[in-house]
Amino acid sequence: MTETSPTTEQEMKVIKAVVIDDAFDDIYASEIPIEDYRAFCSEANGETDAFDKVLEALNIDRPALNDWNDDSVDYENHLRVLWERHDDPELRKFVYHTSVFQRRIDNLDELKRLCSNLKEKNFEIKEQKSFIEDWTIFNSNEYVYVFLDYNLGVQEGKEAVANAQRIAKQIYDACPKGSKPITILMSSDSRDETLIEKFQEDAGWVEGVFRFSQKKDLSNPEKVSLLIRAYQEEFISNGKLQSYLDTLINAAKEAQDQFGVEVKKLKVEDYEYIYSSILRDSQQPLGDYLKWLYGAHWQNLMFKNTELIAIQDTLDQIISDKKPLHHTTPSKNLSKIFMTALYEQDFDTLAHKWYLNDETLPDAPHLHLGDLFTSTGSKNVHMIINPQCDLERPSKMDKEMSIFVIPGTLDEIENQISNDKxxxxxxxxxxxxxxxxxxxxxxxxxxxxxxxxxxxxxxxNREHRLRLPFALEVQRRFTSNLSRVGLPVSPPLYGSLSIRVGYKSWDGKINRDFLPAKDNYGFMQIKNLSRYDKDDEEKDKYRLTLQFALDFKEALIEEIKNLRPQEHDTEIDPKQKSLLEELEKFNLKFDDWFFTNRAFKKPKPGDDFTIVENKKLSSGYSTVDVKKLKTYFWIEIVNTEIVKKDTMIDNLPESKCTS
Incomplete structure (x- = not known):
């Protein structure tokens, strides 16, 4: 797949895309039960045989309703003739009916607008029915994008979704390794995030080359410009991400196979040797030891894969080639992965395994360096920091030995980072x-x-254990040991931001919910400043998502329509006319503004966001006195926790947001 980096529409090359939708399919008799069609014909004909006369004028045979049933080939052929001619004005006014083609026509009209919008953005479109006969079209790697309908079937439901998943998987398998198309899953309505994730999982898609968009956004010429530019930016690096993930998954499978081969070769004598030579004196449970031993060996088998080693060097290019574009807030799966990287989880009883087999020994816990103890509803946490070797040998352990427990406090992730703690x-x-x-x-x-x-x-409760290198960092800081353990860079954390956009119209009316608050419009990027220069421009920034841009632009377009004079208006207020002109100019430049300004410093008194040259969009908290604002739009941060910790923004700039 050839990688390009277009910066303007004029510089974009023609890109090929396949649009797969059942709206392109032939009509099937199963879509319209014969009884429904009979009722329609009776209604359409009325007393004057109006429908039959139109059919006669178009040289279409009148339906033999009394001779057909749902399975009649003649009935299906008749419907297909009507569908082929449905764009005829005289026929369309009849068949655009809930019992005939209304749903299908609406879907097709929306799809035509969608394809037309893509063509205007330099896309060459192949319209594809839901049944693909020739899979070789994907072998040549000429189609960069695939737009796939979520419900790929006559009737929406599980079968239609399963068909779309099957098509997606077959396309993915048909394309050459490392050259999968970017797939846009389309739907006529919004979908729950869990359903989209389930679709992706069942279809075997890689997240880096998969996106979900509503058809109404793709068929909207104003909003599609945002989406297409976002897709084109992703086109630069998603091939690298996809190749890495494919290689990583294959390396994991090969490691699993090799691990099984090697472990099966071990004999009982090998386990006895581990026990007698290593564990007997320390009295460490065998299962506990093998968890570490086998985990380390499997990891080594996986990451010594030569193909994986070679491709890892290309990963930095994924973000160095372009600014990251966030369609929404970071994935919840990212948090789960960080948790498993930092902590072991899901422990059973505290009792030492040796005690379970010897009733003569008193009750005593089997403790580990890094064991975390928490309590329901409390933000206090405790961690054991004794050297691990002192926590083994239960039968020889001094019952009065001190267990060192360091206290900790849980602080919500979006709060200000303290670098001196x-x-x-x-x-x-x-x-x-x-x-x-x-x-x-x-x-x-x-x-x-x-x-x-x-x-x-x-x-x-002991439900987590901080993994060794991170627990050692805490332990060594406590003992004032100057030798530090080199740690992986801390994960890129984020705090959710609930933001909304307010609006002051030409007549002074204020709408604080011009764009109602949502949690997926932005998030705070949080960095560990101890590892960054204190003047780092990336610190304390929050990012706006693509979803914010799409919803704001939709609301902006609607407001422009409302401001335009109606047919009965003889004149409009000069202030209204002036605002209309400003917003129309703003709309034309909004895309460039969004793709240039995606991340902003956390607001402070006097801060503002630059929309375009010499024009501003104010930012602040929900406590701002909006009556004093002189901007048309402003972003409000409405998180209660954040508002409590920051002062109200005042002295906002007196410039407008538009033009």
Missing amino acids: LKTEFFIFEEKQYRIYWNIERVKTIEYKDFIDWVKKDQL
């Missing part, structure tokens, strides 16, 4: 995202024999 950057607890601040000055000690009683008394 020891912290673990990411933790999910009770479905909320936090960072953990550790208080190394208040470490407590608990005698080993009293540890279980302490856990029960404070109603604590």
Whole structure:
């Protein structure tokens, strides 16, 4: 797949795309039951045989209604003739009926507008029915985009969705390795995010080359410009991401096969050797040890894959070639992956496995460096920081040995980062995202024999264990050891932002919900500034998503329509006319503004967002006195938690947002 980097529509090359939709299909008799069609003919003919006369004028045979049933070939052929001629004005006014072709005509008209919009953006379109006979069209890699209907069938439902999934998978398999098309899943209405994820999973799609768009957005000439430019930017790097993910998945499969071969070769004597030579003296449970041993070996098998090693060097180009464009907030799966990278999870009883087999030994816990203890509804957390070797050997352990427990506090991830405190950057607890601040000055000690009683008394649970390198960082800071463990860069965290857009019209009327607040319009990018220059321009920024741009532009276009004079208006107020001209100019330049300004510093008193040269869009919090604003539009941050921690923005610029 040839990679391009168009910057303007004039520089774009013609790009080939396939649009797959059942609206292009032939008519099937199953779509219109014969009884419904009989009722329609009776209604359409009335007392004057109006419908039959139109058929006669168009040289179409009159239907033999009494001789046909739902399965009649003649009935289906008759419907197909009507469908082929449905654009005839005289015929269309009849067959545009709920019992005949109304749904199909509406879908096709929307699809024609969609294809027309794409063609205007330098796309060469191949209209494809839902049944693909020639799969070789995808072998040559000439089609860069595939626009695929979510419900690919006569009747919406599970079968239609399953058909779309099947088509998607076959296209993916038919394309050459490393050259899959960017697939746009289309639907006539919005879809729940979980349904889209389920579709992607069942179809075997890679997220990097898959997007979902509503047909109404693609068929809207104003909004499609945003979408197409977004797709074209992704075209630059998605091939690299896709190749990496394909290689990674294949490496994991090969590692799994090799792991199975190697592990099966081990004998009982090998496990006895591990036990007698390593574990007996330390009294570490065999299962606990093998979890580490086999996990490390499987990881080594996977990442020594030569193809994976070669392609990893290309990953930086994914973001270095272009600014990242966020269609919506980062995926929830990203948080899950970070959690598994930072923490082990899902533990059973605290009792040491050795005690379970020896009733002569007293109750005592099997503890680990990094064990985290939390309590329901509390933001306090405790972590064990003893060296791991001191926590083994239960039968030889000093019952009065001190267990060192460092206290921590959970702080919501979107809050200001404190750089002078020891912290673990990411933790999910009770479905909320936090960072953990550790208080190394208040470490407590608990005698080993009293540890279980302490856990029960404070109603604590051990559900997580901070993985070794991150636990060692906390431990070594506590012991003032100057040698640090080199850690992976902390994950790119984000805090959700609920934002809305307000609007002051020409007559002074204020609408604070011109664009109602949604959580997927923006998010705060949070960085660990201890690893960045304190003057880093990327710190404390929040990003606007593509969904924000689409919804704002739709509302803007609607307002422009409302401001335009109606047929009965003899004149309009000069202020209304002036605002209309400003908004029309703004609309023309909105796309360029959005793609230039996607990330903004967290607002401070006097801050504003530049729309275009010499014009502004104000930003602030929901406590702003909007009556004093002199801008037409303003973005409000309405998160309660954020508003509490920041002062109200005042002294906003007196410039307009448009032109």
